Amino acid sequence: MKKFFYWSALGLLTVILGVCVLSSWITPYDPLLPDLDALKQAPSLSHLMGTDDRGRDVLSRIIAGGRFSISLGIFTTVFALLIGIIFGFISGYYCGWMDSLAGVAINITLAFPSLLLAIALSSVMEPGYKSIFVTLVVIGWAGFAKLIRGETLKLKNSPHVQAARVLGASDLYIFLKHILPLSAGIIITAVTLRVGVSILMESSLSFLGLGIQPPMPTWGGMVSQGRDFFRSAPWMTMFPGIIITLTILSLNIAGEGYKELSAHNVKKYK
Amino acid sequence: MPLKYFFKKIIESFPTLTGVIIITFILLKLAPGNPLYSIIGERVTAERVSELKSKMDIYDVSLLRQLKMYLFNILKGDLGYSYITKQPVFTSLMEKLPNTIKLASLSIFLAVICGIGLGLIGALTRSVLVDKIILLITTFGISTPVFWFGLLLIYLFARCLRILPASGMSEGELAYIILPALTLGSRSAAYIARMTKASLQDVLAEPYVLSAKARGLSPFSVLRHSLKNAMIPIITLIGLDFGSYLNGSVLTETIFGWNGVGRYVVMAISQRDYPVIMGGVLMGTLIFIAVNILMDIFYVVADPRIELK
Numbered sequence: 001m002k003k004f005f006y007w008s009a010l011g012l013l014t015v016i017l018g019v020c021v022l023s024s025w026i027t028p029y030d031p032l033l034p035d036l037d038a039l040k041q042a043p044s045l046s047h048l049m050g051t052d053d054r055g056r057d058v059l060s061r062i063i064a065g066g067r068f069s070i071s072l073g074i075f076t077t078v079f080a081l082l083i084g085i086i087f088g089f090i091s092g093y094y095c096g097w098m099d100s101l102a103g104v105a106i107n108i109t110l111a112f113p114s115l116l117l118a119i120a121l122s123s124v125m126e127p128g129y130k131s132i133f134v135t136l137v138v139i140g141w142a143g144f145a146k147l148i149r150g151e152t153l154k155l156k157n158s159p160h161v162q163a164a165r166v167l168g169a170s171d172l173y174i175f176l177k178h179i180l181p182l183s184a185g186i187i188i189t190a191v192t193l194r195v196g197v198s199i200l201m202e203s204s205l206s207f208l209g210l211g212i213q214p215p216m217p218t219w220g221g222m223v224s225q226g227r228d229f230f231r232s233a234p235w236m237t238m239f240p241g242i243i244i245t246l247t248i249l250s251l252n253i254a255g256e257g258y259k260e261l262s263a264h265n266v267k268k269y270k
Numbered sequence: 271m272p273l274k275y276f277f278k279k280i281i282e283s284f285p286t287l288t289g290v291i292i293i294t295f296i297l298l299k300l301a302p303g304n305p306l307y308s309i310i311g312e313r314v315t316a317e318r319v320s321e322l323k324s325k326m327d328i329y330d331v332s333l334l335r336q337l338k339m340y341l342f343n344i345l346k347g348d349l350g351y352s353y354i355t356k357q358p359v360f361t362s363l364m365e366k367l368p369n370t371i372k373l374a375s376l377s378i379f380l381a382v383i384c385g386i387g388l389g390l391i392g393a394l395t396r397s398v399l400v401d402k403i404i405l406l407i408t409t410f411g412i413s414t415p416v417f418w419f420g421l422l423l424i425y426l427f428a429r430c431l432r433i434l435p436a437s438g439m440s441e442g443e444l445a446y447i448i449l450p451a452l453t454l455g456s457r458s459a460a461y462i463a464r465m466t467k468a469s470l471q472d473v474l475a476e477p478y479v480l481s482a483k484a485r486g487l488s489p490f491s492v493l494r495h496s497l498k499n500a501m502i503p504i505i506t507l508i509g510l511d512f513g514s515y516l517n518g519s520v521l522t523e524t525i526f527g528w529n530g531v532g533r534y535v536v537m538a539i540s541q542r543d544y545p546v547i548m549g550g551v552l553m554g555t556l557i558f559i560a561v562n563i564l565m566d567i568f569y570v571v572a573d574p575r576i577e578l579k
Contacts, residue, residue, distance in 0.1 A: 002402075108289035111562075112555050113514050115521075116535075120294065120551040123539050124301045200415055204521060207417050208536055223418055227525075234425060241418035249413035256409075 006257030009250035016247055020066040029057035031064035032215050040233040050235040052226070058236060062243055065217035068129070070247075073199040076136035077191055083137065084144025089175050091145070092152030102145065109142035118201055122210040132211050136198050147190055151183040185262035192255030196248040203244050219244045275570060279563045290555050294548045295340050299333070301544040349549035354541050359549035363531055369439070370530035373454065373523070374515035376447055381455035381462055382508060388459070389466020389504075393474065394493075404463065411460025420453040420525040437527040450526040454519050458511040465507050469500040502572050506565050513561025517554025 019026065029035075029047075035055035043050040049058035091102030109117075118135050125131035155161060156179065164174050180187075203220030205211045212218050214225070219240045226236030343350070349359040392404040427449060428436035435446050473479065473496040482492050520532035527533070531550055538546035 104285050104289060107286045108293065111286045111290055111559050112293075112551070113517050113558050116517060116551045116554045119520065119535065119539065120297050120547060123542075123544070123547055124297050126302075196413070203415055204417065207415075207521065208524070209540065220415075220417075223415075223421070227421065230421065230425065231429065237418070237421055241415065241421065244418065245410075245414045248415070249409060252409055252413050 002257065002260070005253050006261070009253035009257065012246060012250045013254060016066065016243075016250075017070060019063055020070045023063045023067045027057075027060035027063050029060045031056060031060040031217055040229065040236075042233075043235055049239040050233065052222075052236050053229050053233065058222075058239055061217035061222060062219070062240055065219050065222060065240070066243070068212055068216070069199050069202055069219050069244075072129070072132055072136065072202050073195045076133055076140060076198050077194045079133075079137045080140030080194070081144050081187070081191060083141040084146075085148055085180075087141070087145040088148025089152060092149035093156055093171060093175060099149075102149070106142045106145050106149075109139070110146070112139075114139045115201070115204060118205060119208070119210065122205055127210055127213055129212055132202055132205060135205070136201060139201070140194060140198060143194070144187075144190065147186065148183065151186065152179055155179045155182055185259070189255045189259040189262075192251055192258065196251035196255070199244070199251075200248055276567055279566055283559055283563060287556070287559065290559070291341060291344060291552065292337065294552045294555075295337055298340075298544055298548045299336075301548075302542075344552070349552065350545035352538070352546050353543045354538075354546075359545050360553075362534065362546070363549060363553055366529060366531045366534050369528060370516065370519075370523070370532065373447060373450055373519065373528055373530060374512060376451040377455035377515055377519075378458065378508060378512045379455075380451055381458035381511070384455070385459040385462025386466050386504070388463035389470065392463065392467035393470035404467070408460040408463050411456050411463075414456070416453060416457065416519075417521045417525055419456055420449070420522055423449050423453055424525075437525070439527070439529055450522050450528050453525070454515060454522045458508075458515075461511070462504060462507060465504050466500070469503050470496065473497075473500040502569065505572070506569055509561060509565040509568065513558050513565075516557050516561070517550075 033056065035051070038047065038051045038055040040053055041047055041051045041055075047057050047059070049062065051057055052061070087102045087106070091099040091106075112120075117139050121135040121138055122131045125134065152175070156174075161174055161178050164178050169177075199219075202211060203218065203223070206218040206220030207224040209221075209224070211221060214221060222240040223237050223244075226233065226240070229236055347360050349363070351358055352362065355362070388404055388407065392401060395401075424436045427434040434449055436449075439446050476496075476499075479492060479496050482495060487495075517531065519530075520536055522528065523530045523532035524536045531554070535547055535550035538544075538550070
């Protein structure tokens with residue numbers, strides 16, 4: 001049963017990812033082109049998810065918006081992970097003043113409630129893809145740094161690392177070959193969950209009007225835009241919301257499922 | 271000694287606090303637009319601008335001096351003045367804070383009741399089906415975006431069933447607070463349920479629970495004893511969530527037109543009213559840090575096994 005959830009989550013993620021990659025080829029209508037003959041039409045066979053207040057097809061806009069949401073979620077997480085790895089390695093491996101310096105930077109970032117920090121950061125930048133990107137990386141790196149610092153601290157005195165050091169391996173080599181691979185399970189879980197948080201954060205910022213600006217569609221922006229027509233056209237908010245929820249739900253299930261599966265594997269080999 | 275620990279924690283938080291303040295200061299400086307123009311309007315001559323600049327004497331001093339002034343002002347409780355309303359930011363925030371506290375308290379109350387209830391059911395029943403259902407509910411609770419969940423609730427209770435008002439505060443009747451509190455508390459309820467279940471299951475596996483059972487204690491008193499020990503991480507979680515609600519639940523307050531700190535900040539975003547944005551962020555962060563420290567201390571006081579280092 002748990003495996004069933006896990007695999008269906010992975011399947012759903014693959015579908016969403018595939019649709020977003022192919023977005024510009026498979027949108028049934030132009031996501032940006034208003035159609036004055038089809039204002040606020042309820043879901044039907046020609047418009048599976050209905051149309052919005054300017055007659056644009058909601059399904060097409062969701063597919064087009066997914067490209068931004070998913071790519072932002074993935075790329076910012078990768079970037080945050082890279083920064084987190086560098087800081088986590090330096091502060092966990094070398095200790096001393098570099099550790100304190102990195103530690104203070106991590107603590108300061110984590111001291112902010114993340115949505116508030118995201119609002120503060122993105123409000124001083126010109127709203128757009130770039131501002132969201134920078135914001136999500138800034139609020140995301142510290143968690144990774146903390147995680148990798150902890151793992152490095154735990155592993156750096158273990159026998160196999162000491163053996164490698166005696167054999168003359170460089171610090172970087174030890175970290176990349178003997179510390180990072182052993183933490184891969186935790187990191188993969190953290191990355192999966194983080195992509196979900198990033199997508200949630202992006203849609204929240206778009207909802208508040210701080211993200212990618214209209215007419216470009218984003219999931220959060222579509223929910224926000226549909227709010228004004230909630231009574232007459234509920235599908236304008238329902239469908240983007242369902243898609244955001246499903247995406248984040250699958251990411252969460254996949255992340256936690258992976259954690260359980262890898263814990264199971266570790267037990268098996270011990 | 272908890273008191274010593276308390277002071278140690280406060281001193282430890284100083285670098286973080288300073289860093290937070292410096293960051294809001296830098297962001298305030300980076301904000302586009304010149305605050306002068308916001309004060310006097312765009313259509314003034316260059317002479318008038320330079321005259322005002324010299325009068326305000328902020329523009330002559332170095333950034334470091336400005337930072338120092340900013341720090342001292344914060345210590346005095348002065349977060350600057352709103353560009354739009356010209357009111358002191360701190361006073362306006364304080365006016366909105368009671369509403370935020372009201373909403374946060376009810377949300378956390380609902381979250382605790384639902385969360386602990388669900389968690390108890392999950393930990394005490396051995397049914398696989400119940401387990402899965404709870405897992406599914408909590409995963410949904412964690413994954414649903416707050417702003418969308420709020421709209422769903424409005425759709426269901428205000429539009430379809432017509433039993434609760436969609437938004438606003440009116441005179442503070444209970445009916446107006448129910449939907450925002452449910453929205454805000456949903457996420458927390460899911461986390462609390464998971465934590466309760468995991469923590470209680472851990473405790474129930476301890477040898478002393480077995481010995482209590484073996485001595486013939488009633489299931490109820492066994493539960494009472496084990497719940498006491500299981501509660502420590504749960505209460506920490508509740509505290510932290512409450513702390514994050516106190517800094518103004520930006521999204522929930524916006525959707526429901528709740529006149530609190532969060533909505534005040536969001537309205538400032540659309541008006542580019544940077545002192546208000548940064549003031550709100552700073553205050554929220556300070557509250558957040560304070561709650562974190564309190565929870566650290568609670569943890570140590572509640573569980574004597576944790577050593578005071």
